[in-house]
Amino acid sequence: MERVGVGLLGYGTVGSGVGTLLRDCADDISLATGKQVYLAKVLELPGFSHPDLDAGLVVHDVGEILADPEIQIVVELIGGVDAALEFERAALQAGKHVVTANKQLIAQHGAELFDVAEQSGAHLRFEASCAGAIPVIKALRESLAAAQVDTIFGIVNGTTNYVMSAMSDTGAPYDEVLKKAQELGFAEADPTEDVSGKDAAAKMAILSSIGFHSRTTLADVPYEGITGITAADIAHATSYGYVIKLLGVAKLIDERVNVRVYPAFVPMDHPLASVGGAYNAVFLESRHFDKIMLYGPGAGSIPTASAVIGDIIGVVTTAAGGFVRNCTCYRDLAFFPHADMVSSFYVRLQVTDKPGVLGQITPILGEEGVSVRSMWQSGRDDTAELVLLLHPAREAAVTASLERIAALECVQGEPTTIRVEGEEPR
Numbered sequence: 351m352e353r354v355g356v357g358l359l360g361y362g363t364v365g366s367g368v369g370t371l372l373r374d375c376a377d378d379i380s381l382a383t384g385k386q387v388y389l390a391k392v393l394e395l396p397g398f399s400h401p402d403l404d405a406g407l408v409v410h411d412v413g414e415i416l417a418d419p420e421i422q423i424v425v426e427l428i429g430g431v432d433a434a435l436e437f438e439r440a441a442l443q444a445g446k447h448v449v450t451a452n453k454q455l456i457a458q459h460g461a462e463l464f465d466v467a468e469q470s471g472a473h474l475r476f477e478a479s480c481a482g483a484i485p486v487i488k489a490l491r492e493s494l495a496a497a498q499v500d501t502i503f504g505i506v507n508g509t510t511n512y513v514m515s516a517m518s519d520t521g522a523p524y525d526e527v528l529k530k531a532q533e534l535g536f537a538e539a540d541p542t543e544d545v546s547g548k549d550a551a552a553k554m555a556i557l558s559s560i561g562f563h564s565r566t567t568l569a570d571v572p573y574e575g576i577t578g579i580t581a582a583d584i585a586h587a588t589s590y591g592y593v594i595k596l597l598g599v600a601k602l603i604d605e606r607v608n609v610r611v612y613p614a615f616v617p618m619d620h621p622l623a624s625v626g627g628a629y630n631a632v633f634l635e636s637r638h639f640d641k642i643m644l645y646g647p648g649a650g651s652i653p654t655a656s657a658v659i660g661d662i663i664g665v666v667t668t669a670a671g672g673f674v675r676n677c678t679c680y681r682d683l684a685f686f687p688h689a690d691m692v693s694s695f696y697v698r699l700q701v702t703d704k705p706g707v708l709g710q711i712t713p714i715l716g717e718e719g720v721s722v723r724s725m726w727q728s729g730r731d732d733t734a735e736l737v738l739l740l741h742p743a744r745e746a747a748v749t750a751s752l753e754r755i756a757a758l759e760c761v762q763g764e765p766t767t768i769r770v771e772g773e774e775p776r
């Protein structure tokens with residue numbers, strides 16, 4: 351049986367999972383591919399050791415992997431951008447196929463890497479970069495290649511979904527829930543990339559590029575995180591029949607693309623509302639297939655490694671003859687301006703509890719063309735909390751009215767705004 355060597359860069363959380371699956375599922379992989387796919391070498395930093403890894407496989411110079419003629423596939427799992435870019439570029443230039451889970455690298459430098467792959471005739475696969483074990487990239491690139499996808503939105507970061515779910519379930523504040531998530535291993539020691547929305551933004555850039563066949567990079571995706579969500583917002587969401595989720599939202603509007611990441615009110619009867627804990631789910635809407643939801647574990651050693659192995663199998667089975675194009679961005683669509691997006695909003699304001707406050711706020715909304723769907727007010731001492739749900743309006747109009755409202759003497763501090771997503775048009 352023909353042997354296919356794999357060179358693994360990084361033997362951390364995902365890398366060690368790939369090592370485990372290559373060893374434990376070797377028979378399944380050869381039955382699927384007709385070839386013996388084996389771990390040939392592992393690049394790690396000096397001083398590295400792992401109880402499950404034969405120390406004889408470990409090298410400290412990527413050149414040893416690139417020069418090994420038995421290694422046909424390089425799997426990059428060191429994370430980060432600079433060294434990973436250098437290693438992937440060199441591997442592709444050396445004619446090796448590359449499989450990676452590195453969403454930041456693909457979202458920031460995908461175009462360059464696809465060009466290098468094109469020139470050398472190598473495959474570049476990145477299923478594990480988005481939503482862990484969920485085969486969303488394969489679904490978009492292959493299964494749904496002939497369907498027009500109009501909207502891709504979903505929960506693509508497990509850490510923030512765990513935090514939002516736990517805040518909803520317990521009523522505990524953000525800091526307390528995040529600390530608990532770190533203790534339980536659901537959040538990194540430095541969770542910045544997750545809680546800021548940057549991790550989800552990179553994934554949405556990739557999903558948008560594939561779903562709409564037009565390049566979206568991380569720089570094209572504004573992102574808001576969950577650090578400003580309070581227990582009060584969660585309680586209001588519940589009382590109005592919503593849950594708060596950090597969503598990635600990519601829309602194709604009039605042949606233009608809009609991609610963003612933000613926390614959103616999602617109706618409790620929407621399928622995404624029941625996605626709890628660290629799970630991920632991607633919701634696809636299309637004029638051709640209506641709706642599809644893909645759901646599953648978005649991270650973790652073996653779940654993510656299983657997506658990497660799926661890519662390795664895809665490369666092994668298609669490298670010799672058929673070819674799924676690396677880069678599917680064969681259109682060059684413009685971006686739809688964020689200010690022209692039409693959204694509904696939840697707004698929470700602290701106001702002076704005096705007669706006439708509403709009489710100052712509602713005319714401003716009216717003048718800017720924003721109408722109120724419902725309003726709730728609760729006073730304590732001489733301040734009151736005012737909660738508004740707004741009908742869909744151009745975001746520029748909502749922003750302009752809230753800037754004017756924030757400048758009123760009766761309004762204390764900045765308004766909190768959270769978009770509402772997933773409602774059927776009325």
Ligand SMILES: NC(=O)c1ccc[n+]([C@@H]2O[C@H](COP(=O)([O-])OP(=O)(O)OC[C@H]3O[C@@H](n4cnc5c(N)ncnc54)[C@H](OP(=O)(O)O)[C@@H]3O)[C@@H](O)[C@H]2O)c1
Nearest residue numbers: 360361362363364394395427428429433451452649650654
């Ligand atoms: N963890 C997940 O659930 C998950 C899910 C989806 C995607 N991903 C992606 O998968 C990739 C790997 O993530 P991970 O969680 O497995 O990371 P990790 O646990 O930190 O593992 C990375 C490994 O690579 C080593 N390394 C770092 N720089 C290196 C270099 N220049 N040369 C050689 N070895 C180097 C690290 O060594 P040290 O520990 O000594 O630094 C570590 O052993 C990332 O791109 C991540 O975004 C991860």
